Amino acid sequence: MAADYPTMKTAEIRSAYLNFFESKGCKLYPSSSLVPDDPSLLLANAGMNQFKEFYQGKKVMKEIGACSCQKCVRTNDIDIIGADGRHASFFEMLGNFAFGGVTKEQACTWAYELITEVFKLPKDRLYFTVFTEDDETESVWRSLGVPADHITRLGEDDNFWAAGPTGPCGPCSEIYFDLGEEVGCGCPDCAPGCDCDRFLEFWNLVFTQYDGQEDGTLAPLPTKNIDTGMGLERMAAIMQGVQSNYETDVMRDLISVGERLSGKSYKENAESDLSLRIIADHSRSVTFMIADGILPSNEGRGYVLRRLLRRAVMHAHKLGIEGAFLSNYVDAIVRLMGHVYPEVVDNRELVERVILSEEERFGVTLRQGQAYLADALEKLEGTVLDGATAFTLHDTYGFPVEITEEICADANITVDKEGFEACMDQQRERARAATKDDAEAAWSTYGG
Numbered sequence: 001m002a003a004d005y006p007t008m009k010t011a012e013i014r015s016a017y018l019n020f021f022e023s024k025g026c027k028l029y030p031s032s033s034l035v036p037d038d039p040s041l042l043l044a045n046a047g048m049n050q051f052k053e054f055y056q057g058k059k060v061m062k063e064i065g066a067c068s069c070q071k072c073v074r075t076n077d078i079d080i081i082g083a084d085g086r087h088a089s090f091f092e093m094l095g096n097f098a099f100g101g102v103t104k105e106q107a108c109t110w111a112y113e114l115i116t117e118v119f120k121l122p123k124d125r126l127y128f129t130v131f132t133e134d135d136e137t138e139s140v141w142r143s144l145g146v147p148a149d150h151i152t153r154l155g156e157d158d159n160f161w162a163a164g165p166t167g168p169c170g171p172c173s174e175i176y177f178d179l180g181e182e183v184g185c186g187c188p189d190c191a192p193g194c195d196c197d198r199f200l201e202f203w204n205l206v207f208t209q210y211d212g213q214e215d216g217t218l219a220p221l222p223t224k225n226i227d228t229g230m231g232l233e234r235m236a237a238i239m240q241g242v243q244s245n246y247e248t249d250v251m252r253d254l255i256s257v258g259e260r261l262s263g264k265s266y267k268e269n270a271e272s273d274l275s276l277r278i279i280a281d282h283s284r285s286v287t288f289m290i291a292d293g294i295l296p297s298n299e300g301r302g303y304v305l306r307r308l309l310r311r312a313v314m315h316a317h318k319l320g321i322e323g324a325f326l327s328n329y330v331d332a333i334v335r336l337m338g339h340v341y342p343e344v345v346d347n348r349e350l351v352e353r354v355i356l357s358e359e360e361r362f363g364v365t366l367r368q369g370q371a372y373l374a375d376a377l378e379k380l381e382g383t384v385l386d387g388a389t390a391f392t393l394h395d396t397y398g399f400p401v402e403i404t405e406e407i408c409a410d411a412n413i414t415v416d417k418e419g420f421e422a423c424m425d426q427q428r429e430r431a432r433a434a435t436k437d438d439a440e441a442a443w444s445t446y447g448g
């Protein structure tokens with residue numbers, strides 16, 4: 001599909017966005033670390049994370065607002081990453097933020113100006129959603145010239161946004177790009193919110209006015225705020241006239257790394273395309289997580305890292321890539337993104353060392369684990385793999401249980417997660433007892 005508007009590279013979009021908001025008086029902030037300064041969050045998942053205390057009124061910004069390009073990791077839908085062109089575990093989020101000094105009308109006007117005058121997107125392909133009860137935002141979009149049939153009202157599931165279970169949140173309004181009738185389901189009432197691929201959401205404007213409490217209630221915030229998030233890769237797909245984030249300049253370069261290593265060509269085979277996309281995505285999460293000081297482990301963010309890294313290794317094996325390979329992706333990431341994120345340049349050696357050690361550890365047991373699982377599946381009666389087998393795969397062969405689940409799902413088998421968790425609990429109990437014995441032995445040696 002040739003775009004009927006100017007094309008822009010990812011780096012150009014990033015600069016144009018940030019320059020635009022700086023020109024409006026917003027202060028440019030660098031991305032914060034993927035490790036949030038906030039115990040309620042495992043990993044940075046939105047540009048607003050680093051501004052939480054400004055929303056809560058605990059800190060005051062002297063500028064009218066802020067803007068940033070934030071590195072984010074979201075893993076809630078990890079098993080569909082790569083299966084479509086839109087989901088990713090790692091992405092960059094362009095955002096502008098204000099804490100009382102910018103009205104809803106101003107925020108929408110800036111957004112409209114940026115997309116129609118800077119990015120020059122055709123107005124007839126822009127669609128908007130607003131929260132069911134939000135008459136004000138609908139009338140702002142209408143006053144900017146958006147026709148009524150380009151605005152859809154949606155409920156809480158689509159148009160109420162929060163970074164996590166607690167913290168600043170509020171109703172939102174999303175901006176969509178119409179990729180064309182030919183891409184969609186063809187239903188006469190197809191509109192943003194439809195499950196088909198026709199309307200691509202690329203910018204979310206959140207009107208942050210509540211602070212979600214532990215008990216689920218919403219306390220009003222001291223000011224009415226703005227928090228917007230534009231997925232850079234999605235915007236790049238629009239600006240480059242391609243259907244998928246993986247076909248944009250940066251992601252396509254990472255796919256080429258996999259093509260070179262595997263000898264497979266992208267867009268020739270659905271199964272290898274999936275693996276090429278998964279590794280292109282996961283390599284970015286893994287590189288940036290380690291560059292921010294996260295190490296593979298069996299819990300918390302270290303577990304997320306381990307799971308992504310091992311999933312990438314598994315897919316490399318599927319592609320026939322032998323031995324350690326991820327450092328090739330690190331090279332490309334440093335080349336493509338190091339100018340924006342100096343931490344990947346500064347910590348490159350650490351990243352490569354940690355990745356190599358994890359690749360080697362998992363590489364040793366992967367084949368045996370795969371054979372063990374294949375054997376278990378062959379002998380299986382019924383459609384549920386028992387928890388003890390999943391536990392052995394985890395404990396002896398280093399298979400994160402989610403990877404076992406994914407392999408099983410391909411054969412329409414589920415995993416007994418409760419049984420698996422029971423085995424994990426027993427192991428923790430054994431470890432606790434062993435630690436206690438050691439402590440008592442140490443006490444009798446040194447204290448007795």
Ligand code: GLY
Nearest residue numbers: 046048204228229
């Ligand atoms: N903080 C707005 C978003 O992530 O959509």
